[in-house]
Amino acid sequence: MSDDDGIVLTEEQKRRRRARSIAIALSLGVLVLLFYAVTLVKGPAVLVRPL
Amino acid sequence: MSLASEGADLSKPLDLAQPSLAGVEDYVALLKPRVMSLVVFTALVGLLVAPGHIHPVIGFAALLCIAIGAGASGALNMWYDADIDAVMTRTARRPIPAGRVQPGEALAFGVMLACFSVAVFGLLVNWLAAALLAFTIVFYVVVYTMWLKRSTPQNIVIGGAAGAFPPMIGWAAVTGDITLAPVLMFLIIFFWTPPHFWALGLLKSDDYARAKVPMLPVVAGPDATRRQILIYSLILAPVGLAPAVAGFAGLIYGAVALACGAVFVRLAWRVYRDRAGAAAATAAKRLFAFSLLYVFVLFAALLADNLLARLGFAP
Structure with missing residues (x-):
């Protein structure tokens, strides 16, 4: 192995990285759905509010 | 070998070159x-x-x-x-x-x-x-x-x-x-927390002492902790009733809060009374277990009482 190979992940590390990536993707998906639903409920003025 | 040395070296800075496990x-x-x-x-x-x-x-x-x-x-x-x-x-x-x-x-x-x-x-x-x-x-x-x-x-x-x-x-x-109502809910959990955690502290005082965490049982001793548990429980019971007394909750909540408060004080009294051997550990375990139930039951009763009142079924 040369120095250019960098870090080589084990199969377990790859599996865990994939699981983390899926969890992040699902969280972002839920967030998109939440913002979409809130926009429908509150209307397009959702961000226009008195402080 | 300490547990710390079996796991991470906590003194090391974040090593971004290492793949996360x-x-x-x-x-x-x-x-x-x-x-x-x-x-x-x-x-x-x-x-x-x-x-x-x-x-x-x-x-x-x-x-x-x-x-x-x-x-x-x-x-x-x-x-x-x-x-x-x-x-x-x-x-x-x-x-x-x-x-x-x-x-x-x-x-x-x-x-x-x-x-x-x-x-x-x-x-x-x-x-x-x-x-x-x-x-x-x-x-x-x-x-x-x-x-x-x-x-x-x-x-x-x-x-x-x-x-x-x-x-x-x-x-x-x-x-x-x-308003007053959320402040009363705040106070219920606030006065519930000390007897809840000190009951656990009595059972795990060796753990806290080893970690040098100055929990009350470690610093003041188990007897002083038992006295404090009883005092806070005697405050908690009437505070638990306060939403009903203040008119924010009805009879259902009041009855549940009265019964749960009485059981809480009784268990705290046992913790205060039974100071040695298996009876002391059992008393602390029972109070800890009931304290978890207490807060769930009280808030569930508050919710049920409120929903029934909104539906017109308030006694």
Whole structure:
């Protein structure tokens, strides 16, 4: 192995990285759905509010 | 070999060149899901008993933000307390002391979730509730975790305020203000926290002593702790009744609060009376177990009472 190979992940590390990536993707998906639903409920003025 | 040396070297800075060993379940554990369940439940009750209407989608967003804010507090607590967790048997298997999550990862995770939950809460619900959530996170992480926990046996008395805020946040999410009713809900959890944690402290005092955490049983001894448990229980029982006395809850809640308060005081009395041997441990275990049930039952009764009153079935 040369120095250019960098870090080589084990199969377990790859599996865990994939699981983390899926969890992040699902969280972002839920967030998109939440913002979409809130926009429908509150209307397009959702961000226009008195402080 | 210490538990710390079997896991992560907590003194090392975050090594970004090392691939993370953390699984999704480790990040979930950082959120302290069992604590989160109590936070979400009490916040839900605060949200549902508040006068006024909140759209279910906005209500869901509020609860999600409160849950994530509570999780962020848990992650930041685990980041800061990793050295303590490593030497306590109850917490040694947590992700950081076990070496599966690096401290820097937990710190970044907690800060990101804290900022995100408060910002989204403010934008989607209201800024008073968001400010209360931000205050709760800062209070738990900075005031309790970083300051009080390691410096005074009154740590969980004052720090317990952080756990008492969720119903107030739920209420504020609906009404945009704070009145007597959410303050009473706050006080119930505030006075419930010391006997709850000191009952656990009596059982785990060796753990806390080894970790040099100045819990009351370690600093003042078990007898002084038993006296304090009884005193706080005698305060908690009437405080639990206060929502009914103040007219904020009805007879159903009042009856449940009276019965649960009586059982709580009786169990606290047994802790005070049984000071040696297996009877002492059993008394502390029973009080700890019932204290968990107490807060769930009281808030469930508050919710049931309120819903029945709204439906016109109030006795």
